[in-house]
Amino acid sequence: MDDLRELYQELILDHNQNPHNYGEMDDPTATADGFNPLCGDRLTLYLRMSDEVVEDIKFVGSGCAISKASASIMTTLLKGKTRKEAITLFEMFHKMVTTGELPEGDLGKLAVLSGVYKYPARVKCAVLAWHTSKNALEGKESVAKTE
Amino acid sequence: MDDLRELYQELILDHNQNPHNYGEMDDPTATADGFNPLCGDRLTLYLRMSDEVVEDIKFVGSGCAISKASASIMTTLLKGKTRKEAITLFEMFHKMVTTGELPEGDLGKLAVLSGVYKYPARVKCAVLAWHTSKNALEGKESVAKTE
Amino acid sequence: MITMATKEDQSSATLDVNAIRHDFPILSGSTVPIYLDNAATTLKPASVISAINKYYEEYSANVHRSIYALGEKATKAYEDAREKTARFINAPDSSHIIFTSGTTEAINLVAYAWGRYNLKPGDEILITEMEHHSNIIPWQLVARDTGATLRYIPITENGSLDLSNIDELLNPKTKIVAMIHQSNVFGTLNPVAQLIAKAKDIGALTLVDAAQSVPHLPVDVAALDCDFFAFSGHKMLGPTGIGVLYARLELQEAMEPFQGGGEMIQQVTMDSSTWNDVPWKFEAGTPNIAQAIGLGAAMEYITSKDRTLLIQYEKRLTNYAIKSLQDITGMTIYGDSDPRGPVISFNVDGIHPHDLAQVLDQHNVAVRAGHHCAQPIMNRLGITATTRASFFFYNTSKEIDSLCESIEDARKFMGLK
Amino acid sequence: MITMATKEDQSSATLDVNAIRHDFPILSGSTVPIYLDNAATTLKPASVISAINKYYEEYSANVHRSIYALGEKATKAYEDAREKTARFINAPDSSHIIFTSGTTEAINLVAYAWGRYNLKPGDEILITEMEHHSNIIPWQLVARDTGATLRYIPITENGSLDLSNIDELLNPKTKIVAMIHQSNVFGTLNPVAQLIAKAKDIGALTLVDAAQSVPHLPVDVAALDCDFFAFSGHKMLGPTGIGVLYARLELQEAMEPFQGGGEMIQQVTMDSSTWNDVPWKFEAGTPNIAQAIGLGAAMEYITSKDRTLLIQYEKRLTNYAIKSLQDITGMTIYGDSDPRGPVISFNVDGIHPHDLAQVLDQHNVAVRAGHHCAQPIMNRLGITATTRASFFFYNTSKEIDSLCESIEDARKFMGLK
């Protein structure tokens, strides 16, 4: 079980049970839908940009603990970031969960998801919210799929 | 090679090299075509019945030693037989080449083909001419296939 | 629970499960999995593996048209497997048996070789809301391309067919009824015999998706009197890459070929071709030789046992599992039909099925989480996924205890009270 | 002849054939066949057999969507086989590789999923008179059903493509050119690169039937620049029941699915469905898992050798066989192209090929007699059948001596002078 605790750190369980920024948004500047075809889980992301800065970000949807926690932590991290910073963060995060490499930059609490790369079937869970917010940030219409 | 000599008895090789009743017929009362889908060989059978008796019977076609010898010997045997006798002979022969049982009745020279049943892939060779002549005897139109 | 397990194990003493487990190499390895994903694919007994090996090591020749001994041996083994298959499902003879690569290809064969040439706008195809995607998508595609209409027999909340409207659904426009014999989600054993009789009355063809039933029940296609009957080798102790389509002879004769290629022809010219006799007309190319032989060995393995005992045993195991699972806090089990097969879908409040499967894996328990290729069922239940445990006669009640204990642990692990 | 054989064996000392033969269980059995029917199917090395066994004995789980360790291991092994295949034929990446049950299914997939939705009356399909039935019938069927016209590049008496009229045959109406890479009758290696370039110029798609070339040559689909490329596992030391379709990504994206079922979907509702990413969009149902893994092992086996040596060796063997056969009275060899593969079709005056094969079998020599699933070639040559000997790098010149001696014996046996 110790292995598994590396995947499901306490912080992840906390975010799973009490996700931050969970809910709909009345006045988004962009929304995007995400879909994980592996499990059928879906997520809707709401974004309110002001100039180039993420003023508010929220999400709703179904998903496993990994995906919910990832979405929850992501929203707390992206708030206040510029569009460019957000995209950079996406790239760092994506690299971390696929390779296990802890990136140089500031990934803050996201590092609790660094164990995911050992579970290839779950990588898509971790990146679902991120792909979706990348689409929202880039104004893409199509449903974000986890690669 | 002794085994194989049981299949290819001298008499078979003789009939193969010098088939009896090989050739076309000018005035048949019935003809039929036979086709062995396993190898692509074909045979045409010509029959002249007078009342219910096989007055003349000839064949042409391509085929292996087994099929040619079988056709050749068959024609010598069927000549002079009644339609009913011919059909009975067909049934005895068929039983012999599929089961190896030497039938009670008079199969004459055909017994040289009794070794065929040990070579399932070659049974169709032995019965090709017989199926075709059965079709001709019964006035069937369709190309006889080896079951 | 441990007491119960012991009791269970005693009462099943007539089936020597330990002896059976010895027949399965994977159950005698160094780390023995608690394998409860048998509805997805089963483990393989040594006799099946060695039948495959024997082909590759001793007579790996191509079949049909070979004049040499190795080829004749391969042909005989391949055609013997067809005979065994015919006997296994009580088909009149082996010409009714078409080998395919699986249930999926078997159903697609019918949709292509019969459906595309016989369906037209106005015609109706009737399936059920309980189908596996393999018995949905081929019909969606053929309906789209022919203009026929695809209709569904609905299901009830507890996983049975809702036949209240059957007389409207099954009507003179219905050209084929294609239905799952035993549900891979609920375990429900559907009343296919009754529906086949009804379909026959109005002249519709019938197809039974028996992927989940054949592994667990003796089936009798002659008694069922269906037109088509499909199942897979890998779900019944056999190899991957082999399946069976039973098809009535008149239909085989009337149908167009499916795939074109070697073996399925009689004569080919540049302009046109004629087809081989049935069933070979539907087996294009070098067949799945080793796999058919392996499937034959799997059927032999099953018939070498007392099937009544096997069925009783799996039934007891399933009942025990249901009872044990129900004791777990927050447990929902989907489907409560009787008779049923050894498959149970469930969810535990507060744990996503994928998280649950992940934790169970840590306990060495293999279950499936997901939509089980039956998304219409998930939509009907308003969920995206379930966890599914499915059994075979090599499973034990101890393994079910492990399943339940692991679920309890998972609840704790995930911080549930 | 015996002297020559010895010389041959010495000059090929750089390839250790004995060591190779040790890798093949069937060549170390009590009665070792002189197996010269490799164009039909090949023997299997121990490494392939044990890769299959390992799957069945250690991790026989279903692939994709499994959250447990066994299933992840199976998925990885299956997808690794796809990677190996991509590398083996130099595809840009593994998404270009669709697993099928064989060459036949690969070609049918294209005929169904591309052909039926893209061809119309007036369109032309161009194949050659040299094709295997597997690359004829699918096009005859699709031509019949779409109204397109099937045309043939003719062949010459000596087994080469007759390209004298190619500019008329390959014209703006041509929508696809489907051609055999290496002939399974003559051994001819066709100038496919040249024809692909020509087809590209006028915007036609191209398909290469590589069933006979991939086992013997390093192929490079990127350099060939074809759209589709098909081959079978069982003809290259791999298991039965597995084949490969390489398909360009844009085409995979644009094509309709072939078979419908599990795995190939993304989302299914009762009304309609969406498809999985390529290449999985084309792999419906539980895949041929053990077989793909076995194919991967076969490719590994081949790449573990020095391929230049293998090719040289097979070439020398073929030349030696041609030379030796030509010494036999009444011998006709069909086809004399250069470059060519290790397959030789011939007839001996006065002996029907089936009788010859039967006598050779008595000498333990396995060759094929028949039309080799290429009846148009037989029609062109005005014969119904040939005898065919085909080699693989485990064959030896001694075995070719046995072949020739047995043919001499057969002549005597059949009473020829």
Ligand SMILES: Cc1ncc(COP(=O)(O)O)c(C=O)c1O
């Ligand atoms: C050139 C060629 N194409 C296609 C095939 C068909 O391959 P398979 O029977 O494995 O589908 C063969 C072999 O039989 C062949 O030699």
Ligand SMILES: Cc1ncc(COP(=O)(O)O)c(C=O)c1O
């Ligand atoms: C009821 C049912 N039908 C069809 C299938 C498809 O079988 P396969 O994947 O072997 O083609 C399955 C299993 O996945 C099934 O459970």
Ligand code: FES
């Ligand atoms: S299982 Fe669906 S997002 Fe993780």
Ligand code: FES
């Ligand atoms: S081989 Fe053709 S008839 Fe015997």
